[in-house]
Amino acid sequence: MNKINGFINNIIQQDIKKKIITKLRTRFPPEPNGYLHIGHIKSMHLNFILAEYYKGCCKLRFDDTNPKKEKNKFVTSIKKDILWMGFNLNKNITFTSEYFEIIYQYAIELIKKKLAYVDQLNKIQIKQYRGTLKQPGKNSPYRNQTIEESLNLFKKMKKGFFSEGQACLRAKINMKASSILMRDPVLYRIIHKEHHKTKNSWLIYPTYDFAHCISDSIEGITHSLCTLEFKENKKLYEWILDNISVVHYPKQYEYARLKLEYTVLSKRKLTILVKNKIVSGWNDPRMPTISGLKKKGYTPESLKKFCNKIGVSKQDSLIELHSLESCIRNELNKQSMRTMAIIDPILVIIENMNEKKYENISVLNHPKMPNMGIRNIVFSKEIYIDKSDFKEYADEKYKGLTLKNTVRLRYAYTIKVKDIKYDKKGNIKKILCTYDNTTLHTYKNQKKKIGIIHWISKNDAIPAYFYFYSPLFTIKNPEIEKNFLNFINLHSKIKKKGFVNKETLINFNNYPFQFERIGYFFIDKKYTNKIVFHQTVSLKNKR
Ligand code: ATP
Numbered sequence: 001m002n003k004i005n006g007f008i009n010n011i012i013q014q015d016i017k018k019k020i021i022t023k024l025r026t027r028f029p030p031e032p033n034g035y036l037h038i039g040h041i042k043s044m045h046l047n048f049i050l051a052e053y054y055k056g057c058c059k060l061r062f063d064d065t066n067p068k069k070e071k072n073k074f075v076t077s078i079k080k081d082i083l084w085m086g087f088n089l090n091k092n093i094t095f096t097s098e099y100f101e102i103i104y105q106y107a108i109e110l111i112k113k114k115l116a117y118v119d120q121l122n123k124i125q126i127k128q129y130r131g132t133l134k135q136p137g138k139n140s141p142y143r144n145q146t147i148e149e150s151l152n153l154f155k156k157m158k159k160g161f162f163s164e165g166q167a168c169l170r171a172k173i174n175m176k177a178s179s180i181l182m183r184d185p186v187l188y189r190i191i192h193k194e195h196h197k198t199k200n201s202w203l204i205y206p207t208y209d210f211a212h213c214i215s216d217s218i219e220g221i222t223h224s225l226c227t228l229e230f231k232e233n234k235k236l237y238e239w240i241l242d243n244i245s246v247v248h249y250p251k252q253y254e255y256a257r258l259k260l261e262y263t264v265l266s267k268r269k270l271t272i273l274v275k276n277k278i279v280s281g282w283n284d285p286r287m288p289t290i291s292g293l294k295k296k297g298y299t300p301e302s303l304k305k306f307c308n309k310i311g312v313s314k315q316d317s318l319i320e321l322h323s324l325e326s327c328i329r330n331e332l333n334k335q336s337m338r339t340m341a342i343i344d345p346i347l348v349i350i351e352n353m354n355e356k357k358y359e360n361i362s363v364l365n366h367p368k369m370p371n372m373g374i375r376n377i378v379f380s381k382e383i384y385i386d387k388s389d390f391k392e393y394a395d396e397k398y399k400g401l402t403l404k405n406t407v408r409l410r411y412a413y414t415i416k417v418k419d420i421k422y423d424k425k426g427n428i429k430k431i432l433c434t435y436d437n438t439t440l441h442t443y444k445n446q447k448k449k450i451g452i453i454h455w456i457s458k459n460d461a462i463p464a465y466f467y468f469y470s471p472l473f474t475i476k477n478p479e480i481e482k483n484f485l486n487f488i489n490l491h492s493k494i495k496k497k498g499f500v501n502k503e504t505l506i507n508f509n510n511y512p513f514q515f516e517r518i519g520y521f522f523i524d525k526k527y528t529n530k531i532v533f534h535q536t537v538s539l540k541n542k543r
């Protein structure tokens with residue numbers, strides 16, 4: 001079974017050893033306001049794998065406290081992506097909105113303890129009163145309301161007496177606290193927008209800070225794992241739990257967010273890419289989303305391997321894209337079918353071959369894995385080769401076909417050029433060649449080293465589209481740029497039309513492909529009227 005190493009694992013081990021906990025309970029709490037990305041994979045992997053390893057349980061909790069941003073379609077897509085990753089969800093799905101009534105009762109409790117009050121300053125005033133790092137905040141004039149006044153106003157907020165922004169519930173902590181977050185944080189705000197689950201039952205919604213610790217407590221979460229930027233929030237998390245009558249005390253621990261080269265990992269920024277049509281959608285293969293990675297041909301196993309490789313620490317670092325790519329490359333190297341594709345075709349006629357002759361040549365599906373079987377490919381008079389494998393004249397370093405060079409067709413015969421036919425514009429229409437029919441099995445004892453080029457019989461070739469991808473951004477860390485859109489790579493997607501082998505496609509439809517010399521590709525089953533491949537990763541690291 002997979003294990004997660006690192007400081008969080010050590011903490012859990014100690015807690016179990018010291019009998020501080022008997023059963024580990026974690027949670028993965030996405031807000032349903034967008035699609036999951038690879039940063040979320042790090043978080044879900046951590047939470048689900050720990051729970052699995054220690055035979056505990058991990059809840060998928062939809063953190064749905066802001067109806068302005070959340071939608072049911074995101075709930076559906078998040079569930080789908082987690083199931084695709086292979087994590088078990090049975091009976092472990094919850095929604096923060098299920099606890100709205102309980103959370104509300106806790107708010108009442110705080111008011112009754114004089115630890116919360118209804119503030120009627122507006123948003124700008126609240127900000128001004130809050131002060132800065134250098135300057136302490138000052139008390140709101142509403143801070144000394146009586147309990148009755150606050151209770152009354154809070155109920156009015158709930159009933160819709162106020163419009164948005166006219167009032168909010170704040171914790172009464174300390175306006176001079178060194179942490180700005182502790183200067184009377186907002187616990188409830190008014191939002192007049194239908195909620196995807198509770199519809200119009202509520203007009204007030206708890207903030208993340210208020211709802212999160214309470215939900216963790218209700219669910220009996222033992223280790224509430226979040227990213228480093230919530231370090232400050234921990235004080236508030238503990239303050240709230242200390243001041244309401246909860247039975248269970250969860251504990252928060254922070255770890256470093258995943259940052260990955262050449263991309264942005266925030267739903268807000270990814271939304272901008274989608275809205276500005278810089279990508280074709282959330283599942284564009286260039287997106288770091290789960291749906292994008294899936295479409296490109298990444299597998300759950302390769303993504304889990306990536307998580308294990310990068311580990312979980314308190315140290316912020318930018319992970320090399322190469323590190324992710326090598327996980328899928330290694331996997332595909334073992335699993336994918338080798339076959340030839342011709343991306344930029346040019347017709348070759350083998351003049352000394354009989355028109356009716358079709359020769360079956362048997363080839364290995366994987367050169368190093370004979371257990372993956374063999375298949376036949378058809379050799380015939382008319383074949384396609386790649387334009388880059390032919391030059392009329394070239395220096396000696398060039399190993400492709402030239403007017404002078406003889407080359408070997410991979411798995412087949414040697415050929416040489418006899419003539420070239422041009423169209424009216426002077427472009428090459430076809431190359432006329434001859435083959436040496438004694439050379440089929442002479443590959444190994446051939447004395448002179450000659451170039452080997454790829455080919456597909458014309459009769460066997462079916463048209464296909466190939467999409468080649470490179471990173472969406474031209475710089476390693478676009479996340480820190482204010483105008484990150486200035487660094488978009490305008491050549492991140494290149495479409496090419498070429499040919500693949502008909503029988504390979506029929507037999508190996510469900511395998512990932514390695515088009516030899518070109519890269520690893522994944523077929524897009526969405527299309528029924530054409531064949532489309534997305535490049536998963538190149539054969540070698542190019543950066
Ligand atoms: P985003 O900025 O993309 O909207 P978020 O943190 O607001 O991210 P949530 O839906 O609230 O998104 O996240 C669910 C969980 O995933 C949280 O526990 C969050 O900390 C974690 N998470 C989000 N992004 C990353 C990341 N890049 N690395 C690790 N964990 C992440």
Ligand code: MG
Pocket residue numbers: 031
């Ligand atoms: Mg969040």
Ligand code: MG
Pocket residue numbers: 267268
């Ligand atoms: Mg966010």
